[in-house]
Amino acid sequence: MSEKYVVAIDQGTTSTRCIVFDRRGQLVSLAQQEHKQHFPRPGWVEHDAMEIWRNVERLAPRVLSRAGIGLGQVAAVGIANQRETTVIWDRRTGVPVGRAIIWQDTRTDALVHALGDARDAGAVSDISGLPLATYFSGPRLRWMLDHTPGLRARAERGEVICGTMETWLIWNLTGRAQHVTDVTNASRTMLLDVRALDWSARALDFFGIPRAMLPEVRASIGAFGTATEGFPGVRIGAALGDQQAALFGQTCFTPGEAKCTYGTGSFLLLNTGAELVRSEHGLLSTVAYQIEGEPAAYALEGSIAITGSLVQWFRDQLELISSAPEIETLARTVADNGGCYIVPAFSGLYAPYWRSEARGVIVGLTSYITKGHLARAVLEATAWQTREVVDAMNTDSGLTLTTLKVDGGMTADHLLMQMITDVLDVPVVRPLAAETVSLGAAYAAGLAVGYWPDLDGLRRNWHTAAQWMPAMDPRLRTTEYANWRRAVERTFDWIQPA
Amino acid sequence: MPGTVQAIERAAAILRTLAGGPGRLGLSEIARTLDLAKGTTHGILRTLQLVGFVEQDRVSGQYQLGGALLHLGTSFLDINELRSRSINWADPLAARSGESVRIGTVLEGRVLVVHHVFRPDDTFQTLDVGALLPLHATALGKVLLAYRAGGPVPELERFTRLTLTDPRALSGALEGVREAGWAAEIEEFLLGQAAVAAPIRGYGGLVVGAIGVSGPVDRLCDSHYRPRPSLVGYVRDAARAISRDLGATR
Ligand SMILES: Nc1ncnc2c1ncn2[C@@H]1O[C@H](COP(=O)(O)OP(=O)(O)O)[C@@H](O)[C@H]1O
Ligand SMILES: [Mg+2]
Numbered sequence: 001m002s003e004k005y006v007v008a009i010d011q012g013t014t015s016t017r018c019i020v021f022d023r024r025g026q027l028v029s030l031a032q033q034e035h036k037q038h039f040p041r042p043g044w045v046e047h048d049a050m051e052i053w054r055n056v057e058r059l060a061p062r063v064l065s066r067a068g069i070g071l072g073q074v075a076a077v078g079i080a081n082q083r084e085t086t087v088i089w090d091r092r093t094g095v096p097v098g099r100a101i102i103w104q105d106t107r108t109d110a111l112v113h114a115l116g117d118a119r120d121a122g123a124v125s126d127i128s129g130l131p132l133a134t135y136f137s138g139p140r141l142r143w144m145l146d147h148t149p150g151l152r153a154r155a156e157r158g159e160v161i162c163g164t165m166e167t168w169l170i171w172n173l174t175g176r177a178q179h180v181t182d183v184t185n186a187s188r189t190m191l192l193d194v195r196a197l198d199w200s201a202r203a204l205d206f207f208g209i210p211r212a213m214l215p216e217v218r219a220s221i222g223a224f225g226t227a228t229e230g231f232p233g234v235r236i237g238a239a240l241g242d243q244q245a246a247l248f249g250q251t252c253f254t255p256g257e258a259k260c261t262y263g264t265g266s267f268l269l270l271n272t273g274a275e276l277v278r279s280e281h282g283l284l285s286t287v288a289y290q291i292e293g294e295p296a297a298y299a300l301e302g303s304i305a306i307t308g309s310l311v312q313w314f315r316d317q318l319e320l321i322s323s324a325p326e327i328e329t330l331a332r333t334v335a336d337n338g339g340c341y342i343v344p345a346f347s348g349l350y351a352p353y354w355r356s357e358a359r360g361v362i363v364g365l366t367s368y369i370t371k372g373h374l375a376r377a378v379l380e381a382t383a384w385q386t387r388e389v390v391d392a393m394n395t396d397s398g399l400t401l402t403t404l405k406v407d408g409g410m411t412a413d414h415l416l417m418q419m420i421t422d423v424l425d426v427p428v429v430r431p432l433a434a435e436t437v438s439l440g441a442a443y444a445a446g447l448a449v450g451y452w453p454d455l456d457g458l459r460r461n462w463h464t465a466a467q468w469m470p471a472m473d474p475r476l477r478t479t480e481y482a483n484w485r486r487a488v489e490r491t492f493d494w495i496q497p498a
Numbered sequence: 499m500p501g502t503v504q505a506i507e508r509a510a511a512i513l514r515t516l517a518g519g520p521g522r523l524g525l526s527e528i529a530r531t532l533d534l535a536k537g538t539t540h541g542i543l544r545t546l547q548l549v550g551f552v553e554q555d556r557v558s559g560q561y562q563l564g565g566a567l568l569h570l571g572t573s574f575l576d577i578n579e580l581r582s583r584s585i586n587w588a589d590p591l592a593a594r595s596g597e598s599v600r601i602g603t604v605l606e607g608r609v610l611v612v613h614h615v616f617r618p619d620d621t622f623q624t625l626d627v628g629a630l631l632p633l634h635a636t637a638l639g640k641v642l643l644a645y646r647a648g649g650p651v652p653e654l655e656r657f658t659r660l661t662l663t664d665p666r667a668l669s670g671a672l673e674g675v676r677e678a679g680w681a682a683e684i685e686e687f688l689l690g691q692a693a694v695a696a697p698i699r700g701y702g703g704l705v706v707g708a709i710g711v712s713g714p715v716d717r718l719c720d721s722h723y724r725p726r727p728s729l730v731g732y733v734r735d736a737a738r739a740i741s742r743d744l745g746a747t748r
Binding site: 024026027028030323324325326327328329409411412413414432433434435463464465466467468 | 576577578579581582583585586587589590592593594614615616618619620623624625627
């Protein structure tokens with residue numbers, strides 16, 4: 001009898017990965033491909049959805065051959081994806097109408113501002129569990145319909161359809177048979193009634209989105225059809241937003257369990273169980289996952305837009321380093337930040353502020369500052385932004401976080417991990433699976449097809465791979481946090497209404 | 499990788515090998531260090547000589563870096579990049595072996611631990627990234643020594659009865675490491691402890707680090723006091739996977 005495996009597709013912001021996992025949840029093989037980031041104007045960020053689909057088609061056979069297995073040995077495929085990124089395409093030709101607009105894109109700034117004054121703005125916020133912001137898909141869809149001649153009429157006739165990246169991938173994987181999304185991705189559009197778990201007529205009205213163009217909403221763990229492309233003959237068992245997938249991969253199945261994933265941006269999610277908690281401190285209420293036939297689990301989320309992408313900016317735009325990990329090498333050439341702080345409000349500020357008019361600043365510059373100090377300030381920005389969302393989480397949930405579970409590409413950075421434990425004053429632990437997003441998608445898909453029997457079995461796979469302990473002088477922590485907050489205030493009100 | 503030229507990767511690896519050595523190196527020594535055929539190595543050396551990157555001593559026939567290279571400096575793979583690029587393979591190695599994993603490179607005559615994955619049993623452990631270990635008494639160190647042509651001989655300090663302190667014995671052991679493609683350490687550094695390690699290669703076969711597992715002798719070794727073959731297999735698989743990601747071709 002040949003051994004079976006589960007494959008995850010992690011369609012991330014910077015790259016797409018396919019990973020084969022074994023029954024113990026261990027990585028067997030990996031294939032990865034970066035895609036092009038398009039920055040056509042300040043604040044605009046786009047991807048070519050066709051390029052991303054072609055990458056998946058290329059990665060699928062590669063990851064199987066690296067694992068030395070055939071399609072018949074794949075029990076299921078699970079998908080995790082960058083969230084809120086939105087694309088519209090022609091139902092007949094399969095060709096996208098323009099590029100996909102990325103979650104970090106702020107072109108809907110003025111639109112969001114105007115909508116904020118409209119009647120029903122408060123109600124839509126309450127229905128969707130989200131503050132009105134450029135971050136979410138709803139305003140983005142409206143912008144596309146407004147700015148492409150004739151598109152609205154075609155959408156109303158159902159000639160063009162839309163979706164987030166999992167919808168786009170599943171539609172292509174199933175040979176255009178399935179136009180579906182899952183509850184976690186749908187909960188990031190502002191169009192979903194987050195309690196009823198279906199599209200809200202009132203929200204659709206508010207944004208002016210024709211229902212005919214939207215995918216069908218399904219449970220995250222269940223049935224998304226069988227692939228005919230990429231992994232022909234294999235069942236697609238699950239789809240989840242990448243951050244929810246990471247929460248699942250970290251086996252945070254119980255209310256009160258939380259994780260933070262450090263990638264392009266960083267996202268702290270706390271499982272709140274069957275209860276939808278509304279935040280008073282700038283956190284989002286979102287769906288954590290839903291197993292078919294069961295009630296959904298919810299989460300509180302602290303979203304930070306720019307963390308790893310600040311390192312990328314340092315590498316690609318400033319060209320001060322040649323690879324992301326070199327930020328640590330450079331930062332270690334100095335003992336402290338030299339009084340310099342970088343607040344990367346490139347897309348405005350997300351949690352806990354939600355200030356879309358904010359823009360980035362570097363403060364405290366003197367002739368003393370070297371590129372080493374700047375590198376330190378880059379990493380400290382991630383640490384302090386984590387502190388702000390953890391503070392909000394502690395206040396909202398009434399629980400106090402006692403350890404922080406972390407994952408994502410930036411957890412390879414030991415200086416950063418030490419900074420995070422230092423500013424939070426709690427231990428930071430990394431599990432024995434750096435690719436937690438993919439693992440979560442694999443777990444979910446494997447559960448859907450019975451490859452894994454239950455959640456408890458998965459929990460037993462979780463082990464500590466590394467742990468960092470706080471070692472910062474409490475007085476220094478206090479003064480540095482105060483400095484950080486003063487730096488943050490300097491980002492506010494930069495973009496003035498036209 | 500489309501659009502890359504293997505000969506240039508190998509040329510760079512040869513230059514790094516020469517830069518890391520004490521002075522001049524012979525053709526066969528260079529070829530063996532990089533696991534390249536002698537003929538191939540010779541062709542590349544001649545080309546490098548032509549462009550002034552390498553000089554050949556007329557008397558001994560040995561090679562050394564050329565004057566044209568003096569201002570190019572010598573920097574190996576950034577250690578933080580090595581960790582980032584290895585993390586996906588070090589985790590499964592810890593899971594499969596049930597032991598702790600470390601990755602090391604050479605720093606000033608010692609092994610610098612650049613990555614550490616805890617033994618996956620959820621007992622309390624502390625990170626020892628940044629720790630320095632002896633080259634001659636550890637599996638990681640022996641791998642790093644074995645693939646470093648003509649490096650200075652470390653001081654052979656004795657840690658246990660089994661530590662290799664005789665230079666001839668050590669050089670024999672290193673020859674064995676090169677033949678086998680992996681190294682073992684059995685109670686040579688710490689009593690009751692054993693380890694297995696294999697080389698991580700970058701482009702052109704250049705050894706940029708070593709990855710290994712360590713733990714108690716009775717878990718790592720079989721009844722003949724030799725590392726369990728399955729364990730050796732896991733370590734070598736992980737080393738090969740990282741090497742492939744780093745662009746090594748074989
Ligand atoms: N050693 C490191 N130190 C700091 N940042 C890093 C390091 N390695 C990777 N990164 C950053 O992490 C991000 C990639 O992480 P990943 O989890 O793959 O992101 P995503 O899933 O959002 O594409 C990049 O933005 C990169 O700049
Ligand atoms: Mg990701």
